Amino acid sequence: MSNGVNSHSSKIAKSALIVPLVQPGVEQMLSAMHQAAQMGADMVECRLDYLTDPPTHQELENLMKNRPEGIGIIATCRPTRQGGKFTGNENDRINILSSAAQAGADYIDIEMDVPESNWPDGKIILSHHDFTSKPANLQEIFNKLDASRASVNKIVFKATCPEDAIEALNLIGKSAKPTIALAMGEPGLMSRILAAKFNAFGTFAAMEKGLESAPGQPTVDEMKTLYRWDAINSETLVYGVIGCPIAHSMSPAVHNAAFADKGINAVYLPLRIEAGGENFNRFMDAAIAADWLSLRGLSVTIPHKENAIAYLGEENCDELSRQIGAINTIAIAPDGSLRGINTDYAAAIDALCSAMRIKPAELASREVAVIGAGGVARAIVAALAHYKAKITIYNRTFQRAEKLAKEFGCLALPLEKVEQISHEIVINCTSIGMFPNIDESVLTEQVLSRVRVVFDTVYNPPRTRLLELAEQVGCLTVSGVEMFVNQAAGQFEFWLGVPAPRQLIKKTILDRLNIAS
Numbered sequence: 001m002s003n004g005v006n007s008h009s010s011k012i013a014k015s016a017l018i019v020p021l022v023q024p025g026v027e028q029m030l031s032a033m034h035q036a037a038q039m040g041a042d043m044v045e046c047r048l049d050y051l052t053d054p055p056t057h058q059e060l061e062n063l064m065k066n067r068p069e070g071i072g073i074i075a076t077c078r079p080t081r082q083g084g085k086f087t088g089n090e091n092d093r094i095n096i097l098s099s100a101a102q103a104g105a106d107y108i109d110i111e112m113d114v115p116e117s118n119w120p121d122g123k124i125i126l127s128h129h130d131f132t133s134k135p136a137n138l139q140e141i142f143n144k145l146d147a148s149r150a151s152v153n154k155i156v157f158k159a160t161c162p163e164d165a166i167e168a169l170n171l172i173g174k175s176a177k178p179t180i181a182l183a184m185g186e187p188g189l190m191s192r193i194l195a196a197k198f199n200a201f202g203t204f205a206a207m208e209k210g211l212e213s214a215p216g217q218p219t220v221d222e223m224k225t226l227y228r229w230d231a232i233n234s235e236t237l238v239y240g241v242i243g244c245p246i247a248h249s250m251s252p253a254v255h256n257a258a259f260a261d262k263g264i265n266a267v268y269l270p271l272r273i274e275a276g277g278e279n280f281n282r283f284m285d286a287a288i289a290a291d292w293l294s295l296r297g298l299s300v301t302i303p304h305k306e307n308a309i310a311y312l313g314e315e316n317c318d319e320l321s322r323q324i325g326a327i328n329t330i331a332i333a334p335d336g337s338l339r340g341i342n343t344d345y346a347a348a349i350d351a352l353c354s355a356m357r358i359k360p361a362e363l364a365s366r367e368v369a370v371i372g373a374g375g376v377a378r379a380i381v382a383a384l385a386h387y388k389a390k391i392t393i394y395n396r397t398f399q400r401a402e403k404l405a406k407e408f409g410c411l412a413l414p415l416e417k418v419e420q421i422s423h424e425i426v427i428n429c430t431s432i433g434m435f436p437n438i439d440e441s442v443l444t445e446q447v448l449s450r451v452r453v454v455f456d457t458v459y460n461p462p463r464t465r466l467l468e469l470a471e472q473v474g475c476l477t478v479s480g481v482e483m484f485v486n487q488a489a490g491q492f493e494f495w496l497g498v499p500a501p502r503q504l505i506k507k508t509i510l511d512r513l514n515i516a517s
């Protein structure tokens with residue numbers, strides 16, 4: 001691949017964190033500018049098309065003169081044809097931008113369909129926006145931008161998948177001059193965060209939720225606190241979580257905090273990939289071909305765990321993952337070779353055994369009731385069977401329980417029969433009791449009084465109703481949070497070969513749960 005990570009590091013010292021100002025009045029815009037500077041913005045984009053009334057030259061001078069020290073200003077007055085709010089005539093629009101340039105704006109954003117004879121004096125950001133899709137002639141458009149006499153290229157389009165974000169990032173590397181290339185929407189998030197890795201001219205971040213100027217813009221706080229914007233450079237390694245939906249995944253918070261704690265130059269991103277093996281495969285092919293991306297590891301969640309093992313091939317995964325038929329972790333070597341594991345089963349077994357103070361081998365012959373027959377139940381049943389526990393599977397859809405039981409040599413019963421449970425260990429692998437249905441419990445106190453150990457894989461809330469009841473009747477209890485911590489720590493250790501900061505991972509999860517619930 002010709003695109004080198006550092007191919008244009010000389011073009012610009014450091015990517016700018018640019019905050020769009022979308023206030024309806026000039027005074028409000030000025031005060032927002034000061035707030036943005038305090039939050040750590042390098043530049044602001046004054047969206048003059050958001051002003052209720054066209055600004056006077058005097059107002060624009062006030063805006064530019066009273067800027068906070070060190071803040072760069074881009075003046076933009078986007079017409080509706082390019083996704084902006086300006087509805088007046090083109091002459092008036094160009095006059096506003098010329099006035100902003102004379103008043104002292106550092107850069108003027110001009111759409112590429114404006115004839116060069118109409119460009120205001122000053123440094124031009126020549127832009128093209130497509131809010132509906134990735135233009136079929138993306139490269140052609142970009143070549144025109146790059147060949148122009150403008151100071152900065154800007155191309156922004158709507159992404160349907162993370163591969164679109166990879167294409168945007170690739171344009172930055174190929175450009176002859178400073179470039180902003182962004183893929184909008186949730187699947188394009190990678191292009192916004194990795195702008196710093198590829199020395200883009202800048203990336204946009206909203207001051208707060210609701211003040212975005214384009215879909216998918218993170219907030220300044222998310223960029224700095226969650227995605228480690230200030231620590232990203234050309235050497236930063238890339239990790240991420242593949243899933244759909246993915247917006248509420250706690251994994252980015254967990255892994256980015258762990259990288260920061262261990263001083264590892266890496267960033268972890270959410271990667272929304274729609275269901276379907278073909279979508280998973282297309283992303284993997286593109287990500288591996290883009291070796292300049294330095295993608296080194298992936299977490300995989302619903303609905304792609306089976307697609308992941310199919311893509312890697314069973315020979316590249318561990319034995320128990322093969323039996324489970326699903327992996328949740330992929331390591332990518334610099335030469336593009338892949339290895340996969342499933343950290344879910346070991347996470348569950350470790351959580352259970354450390355609470356019981358036994359070794360996994362001591363699970364042999366113990367009676368375990370597994371409630372549920374979905375993905376998590378499958379991983380846990382495979383591991384329990386491996387350690388020769390005596391397993392009974394209970395499930396609402398009985399055929400699913402029967403199928404799983406047949407595969408791993410266990411007993412299957414319908415969910416109604418949980419009333420008869422008198423096993424030493426019970427593991428809930430259903431979503432019963434999960435937020436928001438926090439008052440539900442799959443077992444009654446009466447049943448629980450016959451059980452010694454209760455493990456609830458549900459982690460939101462950390463203390464489920466099932467665990468509360470189990471505690472009341474004197475059972476040893478294990479929270480799904482322990483399993484969650486173990487699976488994240490297992491991924492971190494698989495990728496990096498160093499011990500994970502488990503306490504920090506647990507704290508990050510619990511902090512996030514308090515916010516979410």
Ligand code: NAP
Nearest residue numbers: 372373374375376377396397429430431457458480483484
């Ligand atoms: P899944 O594949 O969708 O399976 C869901 C299971 O729950 C199925 O057995 C389903 O029964 C059962 N179920 C759902 N709603 C039910 C209801 N109202 N009444 C009775 N049974 C019900 O999901 P999964 O990936 O296995 O996840 C299961 C749970 O594990 C999640 O809810 C989550 O809380 C927990 N989890 C924990 C961790 C962790 O690290 N601690 C990680 C992932 C998941 P049917 O077959 O009849 O539909």
